Amino acid sequence: xxxxxxxxxxxxxxxxxxxxxxxxxxxxxxxxxxxxxxxxxxxxxxxxxxxxxxxxxxxxxxxxxxxxxxxxxxxxxxxxxxxxxxxxxxxxxxxxxxxxxxxxxxxxxxxxxxxxxxxxxxxxxxxxxxxxxxxxxxxxxxxxxxxxxxxxxxxxxxxxxxxxxxxxxxxxxxxxxxxxxxxxxxxxxxxxxxxxxxxxxxxxxxxxxxxxxxxxxxxxxxxxxxxxxxxxxxxxxxxxxxxxxxxxxxxxxxxxxxxxxxxxxxxxxxxxxxxxxxxxxxxxxxxxxxxxxxxxxxxxxxxxxxxxxxxxxxxxxxxxxxxxxxxxxxxxxxxxxxxxxxxxxxxxxxxxxxxxxxxxxxxxxxxxxxxxxxxxxxxxxxxxxxxxxxxxxxxxxxxxxxxxxxxxxxxxxxxxxxxxxxxxxxxxxxxxxxxxxxxxxxxxxxxxxxxxxxxxxxxxxxxxxxxxxxxxxxxxx
Amino acid sequence: xxxxxxxxxxxxxxxxxxxxxxxxxxxxxxxxxxxxxxxxxxxxxxxxxxxxxxxxxxxxxxxxxxxxxxxxxxxxxxxxxxxxxxxxxxxxxxxxxxxxxxxxxxxxxxxxxxxxxxxxxxxxxxxxxxxxxxxxxxxxxxxxxxxxxxxxxxxxxxxxxxxxxxxxxxxxxxxxxxxxxxxxxxxxxxxxxxxxxxxxxxxxxxxxxxxxxxxxxxxxxxxxxxxxxxxxxxxxxxxxxxxxxxxxxxxxxxxxxxxxxxxxxxxxxxxxxxxxxxxxxxxxxxxxxxxxxxxxxxxxxxxxxxxxxxxxxxxxxxxxxxxxxxxxxxxxxxxxxxxxxxxxxxxxxxxxxxxxxxxxxxxxxxxxxxxxxxxxxxxxxxxxxxxxxxxxxxxxxxxxxxxxxxxxxxxxxxxxxxxxxxxxxxxxxxxxxxxxxxxxxxxxxxxxxxxxxxxxxxxxxxxxxxxxxxxxxxxxxxxxxxxxxxxxxxxxxxxxxxxxxxxxxxxxxxxxxx
Numbered sequence: 001x002x003x004x005x006x007x008x009x010x011x012x013x014x015x016x017x018x019x020x021x022x023x024x025x026x027x028x029x030x031x032x033x034x035x036x037x038x039x040x041x042x043x044x045x046x047x048x049x050x051x052x053x054x055x056x057x058x059x060x061x062x063x064x065x066x067x068x069x070x071x072x073x074x075x076x077x078x079x080x081x082x083x084x085x086x087x088x089x090x091x092x093x094x095x096x097x098x099x100x101x102x103x104x105x106x107x108x109x110x111x112x113x114x115x116x117x118x119x120x121x122x123x124x125x126x127x128x129x130x131x132x133x134x135x136x137x138x139x140x141x142x143x144x145x146x147x148x149x150x151x152x153x154x155x156x157x158x159x160x161x162x163x164x165x166x167x168x169x170x171x172x173x174x175x176x177x178x179x180x181x182x183x184x185x186x187x188x189x190x191x192x193x194x195x196x197x198x199x200x201x202x203x204x205x206x207x208x209x210x211x212x213x214x215x216x217x218x219x220x221x222x223x224x225x226x227x228x229x230x231x232x233x234x235x236x237x238x239x240x241x242x243x244x245x246x247x248x249x250x251x252x253x254x255x256x257x258x259x260x261x262x263x264x265x266x267x268x269x270x271x272x273x274x275x276x277x278x279x280x281x282x283x284x285x286x287x288x289x290x291x292x293x294x295x296x297x298x299x300x301x302x303x304x305x306x307x308x309x310x311x312x313x314x315x316x317x318x319x320x321x322x323x324x325x326x327x328x329x330x331x332x333x334x335x336x337x338x339x340x341x342x343x344x345x346x347x348x349x350x351x352x353x354x355x356x357x358x359x360x361x362x363x364x365x366x367x368x369x370x371x372x373x374x375x376x377x378x379x380x381x382x383x384x385x386x387x388x389x390x391x392x393x394x395x396x397x398x399x400x401x402x403x404x405x406x407x408x409x410x411x412x413x414x415x416x417x418x419x420x421x422x423x424x425x426x427x428x429x430x431x432x433x434x435x436x437x438x439x440x441x442x443x444x445x446x447x448x449x450x451x452x453x454x455x456x457x458x459x460x461x462x463x464x465x466x467x468x469x470x471x472x473x474x475x476x477x
Numbered sequence: 478x479x480x481x482x483x484x485x486x487x488x489x490x491x492x493x494x495x496x497x498x499x500x501x502x503x504x505x506x507x508x509x510x511x512x513x514x515x516x517x518x519x520x521x522x523x524x525x526x527x528x529x530x531x532x533x534x535x536x537x538x539x540x541x542x543x544x545x546x547x548x549x550x551x552x553x554x555x556x557x558x559x560x561x562x563x564x565x566x567x568x569x570x571x572x573x574x575x576x577x578x579x580x581x582x583x584x585x586x587x588x589x590x591x592x593x594x595x596x597x598x599x600x601x602x603x604x605x606x607x608x609x610x611x612x613x614x615x616x617x618x619x620x621x622x623x624x625x626x627x628x629x630x631x632x633x634x635x636x637x638x639x640x641x642x643x644x645x646x647x648x649x650x651x652x653x654x655x656x657x658x659x660x661x662x663x664x665x666x667x668x669x670x671x672x673x674x675x676x677x678x679x680x681x682x683x684x685x686x687x688x689x690x691x692x693x694x695x696x697x698x699x700x701x702x703x704x705x706x707x708x709x710x711x712x713x714x715x716x717x718x719x720x721x722x723x724x725x726x727x728x729x730x731x732x733x734x735x736x737x738x739x740x741x742x743x744x745x746x747x748x749x750x751x752x753x754x755x756x757x758x759x760x761x762x763x764x765x766x767x768x769x770x771x772x773x774x775x776x777x778x779x780x781x782x783x784x785x786x787x788x789x790x791x792x793x794x795x796x797x798x799x800x801x802x803x804x805x806x807x808x809x810x811x812x813x814x815x816x817x818x819x820x821x822x823x824x825x826x827x828x829x830x831x832x833x834x835x836x837x838x839x840x841x842x843x844x845x846x847x848x849x850x851x852x853x854x855x856x857x858x859x860x861x862x863x864x865x866x867x868x869x870x871x872x873x874x875x876x877x878x879x880x881x882x883x884x885x886x887x888x889x890x891x892x893x894x895x896x897x898x899x900x901x902x903x904x905x906x907x908x909x910x911x912x913x914x915x916x917x918x919x920x921x922x923x924x925x926x927x928x929x930x931x932x933x934x935x936x937x938x939x940x941x942x943x944x945x946x947x948x949x950x951x952x953x954x955x956x957x958x959x960x961x962x963x964x965x966x967x968x969x970x971x972x973x974x975x976x977x978x979x980x981x982x983x984x985x986x987x988x989x990x991x
Contacts, residue, residue, distance in 0.1 A: 008805065027563050032520055033520075034513055034515070034520055035515075058822060072815050087743055191587075226953070227926075227952065227953040227954070228954050229757065229955075230954065251682070254680040257680055270954075271954035271955070271990065272524050272525075272526070272952065272954070272955075272990040272991060273990060275524060290762065290819050290821050290832070292759065292762050294759075294764070300632060300637075300665075301630050301631065301632035302632050302635075303757075303764070304632075304635075304817075304834075305764045305817040305818070305819065305834055306819075306834065307819040307821075307831060307832045307833070307834050307867075308819070309819070309824055309830060309831045309832045310831045310869050310880075312829070312831075312878060312880070313869065313879055313880045314878065314921070314924065314925050315925075316840070316925050316951075317925065317954060319924075336830075337830070386826065386830075388826050388829055388830055388871065389830075390829065390878075392877060412877075412878075413873075413877075445924060447878075448924040466621070466674065466676060467683050469683065470684060471672075471674055471684045471686040471757070472621075472674050472684075475618055475623035475672055475674070
């Protein structure tokens with residue numbers, strides 16, 4: 001009886017301790033945009049933005065930082081069990097004569113097998129810089145393949161919940177049956193390609209989408225002169241299936257009741273025309289339900305509601321549409337702009353891996369210090385079944401081990417290559433987290449001949465709902 | 478000889494204009510962005526716009542307009558923002574607004590004969606300190622409370638182009654209806670603004686916000702409307718002919734500048750205070766607001782008080798009659814609401830699968846003041862409502878990459894208990910039901926650099942309206958070029974836009990932003 005009472009009291013004491021962890025207010029540790037611009041300049045700067053005082057470890061309060069760390073070996077083991085293999089065990093079979101080491105564009109002639117080891121759009125970039133596109137790579141390094149993994153909670157939820165997933169006759173996921181983690185860690189069967197794309201759609205990155213990101217965007221005409229200089233900051237908050245810090249699962253009752261997945265608020269720091277423009281979005285699990293989008297237009301001094309179905313118009317100054325945000329922001333649906341997905345190839349490619357020391361030259365807009373790693377890759381093709389959609393086809397290069405994707409090629413309705421998105425990720429080995437901070441995304445418009453380079457700084461931030469409310473956010477400005 | 482002199486002056490004017498533009502281009506070549514600095518270790522940023530425009534009259538030889546180059550607007554806006562901590566910020570902006578046509582055309586005979594040179598004191602440089610000082614405010618946030626004190630802008634409503642509930646800041650129309658970007662035509666006012674966002678709300682509601690505005694009336698300012706008389710309003714003076722019944726030049730007279738005695742509330746006087754409150758929230762994914770306002774109207778009511786002063790126009794030897802008016806800014810009280818929602822059921826695949834956003838804005842005003850045809854002040858309740866939609870449709874034949882934005886709006890102003898005699902409120906140009914519609918079309922080409930647009934406004938009650946055709950080339954995020962044309966038409970003499978019928982012009986602007 002005494003033991004029971006003691007256990008009950010201890011339980012009462014422990015329960016709040018484990019469930020009531022209140023992450024620190026991000027506003028107490030996030031840097032300013034100026035801090036970031038000082039830590040790494042946009043051009044000719046090989047410093048990693050995370051090397052000094054802006055490192056995640058230095059910025060985050062100690063207790064909070066430690067909550068984001070997990071034993072590396074355990075993460076490796078759990079994730080290998082979840083997906084059923086380790087990348088180093090499955091690569092090295094294609095063009096084995098190409099070994100880790102430093103190379104230049106001249107080596108493409110010496111080693112014709114490079115053409116097989118780079119996907120076509122990447123292969124076309126291995127050259128000295130010059131018009132018409134930014135992002136040429138005159139020299140690079142190949143580093144040995146390592147095992148990548150996700151954090152312990154992501155691995156555990158993936159393993160635990162994969163068996164609970166239910167799909168319809170066309171392979172589409174019943175959203176209610178997904179309780180967190182990657183829904184299809186071992187894609188297989190008739191709907192394998194669609195399963196991979198579900199993993200892409202529900203990918204866990206950037207501390208489970210709970211972060212603050214500063215992003216600088218430069219746009220270039222076909223003569224590589226700059227025509228756009230923009231910057232944004234985004235506060236993002238995951239609302240359900242949360243796996244970054246406890247409490248896992250839902251943020252609150254309301255998120256569950258209303259089927260809310262994620263919310264964010266972003267604002268423009270430049271260019272001048274856009275300064276003060278702030279946008280908020282609330283995403284729902286149900287692909288048939290319209291997301292709630294609102295924008296504050298400073299020239300009008302008003303908040304305006306937007307329709308989330310307006311997702312195909314070009315975003316000013318950049319080489320993407322709303323659906324291309326983060327590379328792919330569409331919800332998989334059997335009714336609204338459905339795709340027919342197929343796996344074109346399961347192969348290995350040299351994929352870029354970023355450590356933050358990469359840099360872009362001002363002249364020629366070349367990338368230097370870029371590292372590549374042999375990675376197991378799914379090449380997935382999605383044929384759009386609705387002719388009214390802006391793209392007729394999308395081709396994804398998806399990492400088989402992590403379900404992060406490195407590139408998306410989008411074709412217009414005339415089957416011409418229209419826009420490409422080449423993503424960069426930085427991997428935090430002690431956290432099992434991929435994020436875009438310290439890396440670089442390259443966007444291209446192959447019809448209007450325009451390119452954009454995006455540099456980011458990303459930091460974990462567990463916001464409260466009120467921090468993401470547009471009204472509240474504007475009030476803080 | 479006189480004609481040759483005019484041409485020489487015009488050439489000189491254009492040369493000066495080109496030289497000014499060239500200087501701006503030289504000074505600011507290359508891409509730029511906001512200038513960021515630090516003050517006591519905290520971010521301080523400077524931003525600005527420098528814009529030079531030229532407009533060219535195409536309405537022919539008319540008394541109320543200038544043929545050829547008629548306006549050379551220079552606008553400079555400088556802004557600075559300082560954030561000493563995440564919850565506090567200060568903002569200051571200054572403006573320079575000048576029409577270089579005044580010095581450039583000062584020797585032009587047509588300009589002088591029509592009396593435009595006499596408006597120079599009012600319109601060459603808007604140099605009153607209240608015009609030069611744009612916004613100047615400090616903002617503090619404490620938990621769920623938010624305060625902003627100072628000269629600021631507060632915009633209400635969901636309608637574009639019409640100002641229904643948007644009654645807190647006055648509007649500046651001294652440069653006409655299209656010469657200046659809309660954002661620069663709202664005049665900041667000294668206000669105290671407080672907001673509160675309750676932390677707990679039911680599941681179906683979010684972004685609940687209470688806003689309270691107090692205008693302590695440090696210096697009353699109403700709308701700067703389009704006034705009569707070339708000598709007052711320059712090229713934007715409305716054309717109003719007063720029939721005299723004789724032979725030329727006594728067939729009709731021109732309406733000149735009104736000699737008005739408009740009573741304003743004195744500085745800081747309580748009768749000039751204004752109070753406004755608004756509650757906004759997103760309820761079931763619809764954005765809703767409830768609004769209330771009590772204060773002085775931004776438009777005055779006025780009535781003629783006696784015989785007019787006459788002078789003779791050097792242009793056509795007709796009389797210019799300048800009437801005497803008296804008036805005041807009456808109280809204006811309303812309660813209203815707005816509603817906005819994404820109407821997913823109207824999404825059509827063949828139109829590009831974008832659902833429209835519906836916007837509604839409406840208010841009911843109590844005891845608004847009007848002037849009837851007997852020059853008496855009368856009071857009536859009034860209802861104003863507008864509905865609009867923002868829709869995007871795909872027309873691959875015309876633009877295979879971008880959508881066309883279509884925004885139609887319809888607006889009704891209804892005067893309650895309208896007097897039985899028809900046109901009884903004609904002094905206010907108002908009927909019992911006053912209908913206006915607008916249509917905005919736009920799209921973009923070449924990686925969103927080329928942005929054509931068309932705007933049409935039609936006052937159905939007064940059978941008048943205007944169209945604006947515009948082409949923007951966004952060369953970079955710093956340089957923007959705009960070419961446009963405005964065409965005004967009206968059928969009812971003296972009503973609606975008809976008095977502005979001769980304001981047709983084409984315009985070209987170059988803007989540099991940093």
